[in-house]
Amino acid sequence: MDLGWLVNFLKGMVKPVLALAVVLMAVILSYWQKLDLGWEMVYSIFRAFVQLSVIGFVLQFIFTQKNVTWIILAYLFMVAVAGYTAGQRAKHVPKGKYVAGVSILAGTAVTMLLLVVLNVFPFTPRYIIPVAGMMVGNSMTVTGVTMKRLRDDIKVQMNLVETALALGATPRQATIQQVKRALVIALSPVLDNAKTVGLISLPGAMTGLIMGGASPLEAIQLQIVVMNMLVGASTVCSIMSTYLCWPAFFTKAYQLETKVFAAE
Structure with a gap:
């Protein structure tokens, strides 16, 4: 041997x-x-x-391996772990792990499909798995923060939400400000990182390429792609998680599901 x-x-x-x-x-x-x-x-x-x-x-x-099945299995494993972890952060959101997993799957899959169709990355394990890992990891954090913040904000402002519902507002209309606040807070670190990338620190992908012998110009080209995909995937994941959370926050009669907001 x-x-x-x-x-x-x-x-x-x-x-x-x-x-x-x-x-x-x-x-x-x-x-x-x-x-x-x-x-x-x-x-x-x-x-x-x-x-x-x-x-x-x-x-x-x-x-x-040349079989794409292994790529898909590795990707789904990462999504499953990320969904579980993000759901743990938002543990008071009903079916939080499911909501997080579906949101992360949808956001990262759409982003990855777009990059492959545009021929930014070839559909090979050496490219797809590391790129998917970066997207899934970042989306996990953003999704968990969005779900937790949305639930917490609605709990703090239950009186305002109930008043809006009593006046005839739909659940979406009654919680639009809480949703916007949750999304802004969750996405701000991603956007701040994009604003300061290269000025404060060299990101992991760029550093790895430079240390591996690639020229700095090649490294920044890849890093620009990485920042673009992180912003795109994070935005899709966070927005989708808010839509999937809504049914659990309200009854069929468009009233707040008080038991969701009673737990600490």
Whole structure:
């Protein structure tokens, strides 16, 4: 059996292991400041080490396959995990995990389809999986924040919403301001990042290309595409999540579902 790949992998892990020195520094500082975060830091890094190692072997396998089924399965797995995580953030939203998952799936799928149709990215594992990962991860955060903020704002302003409903407004009309506020708050970090990209820090995709030997001009071309797709996917996901949340917030008689807003 050829074990050359294993030898190369172990050799390549020397630098990551050496980089644990900075984690040790963080643990010592945590202990010194009595933050009680030392074990959590160790656990987090250990988990990241294991997860990234496993996913590295999985991607190595997928990249060698020509069947598009593996691309779709990897993408759906990422969406499922992201939907669960975003749903946990908005745990008081009924069927929050389902709402988040569907929203993330729709937003990222539409964005990815558009990029493939326009031939921005070829439909190959080496391109689609990393790009989809960036979109899904970003959309997960935006969707979770949107859902949680919308529910919390409606709870705080229940009297205003109920008054609007009593005057004949539809659920959408009665909560339009809360929806707008939730979307603005959720999307603002994405837009701020787009405004300051390259001025404060070099993003991951751009940094990876430069460190891999690509020219800075090639790196910025890819990064511009990445920023465009993140803004597009995040906007679609967040807007769709608000539409999917509405049915759970109101009864069939267009009244607020008070039990949704009673829990803390």
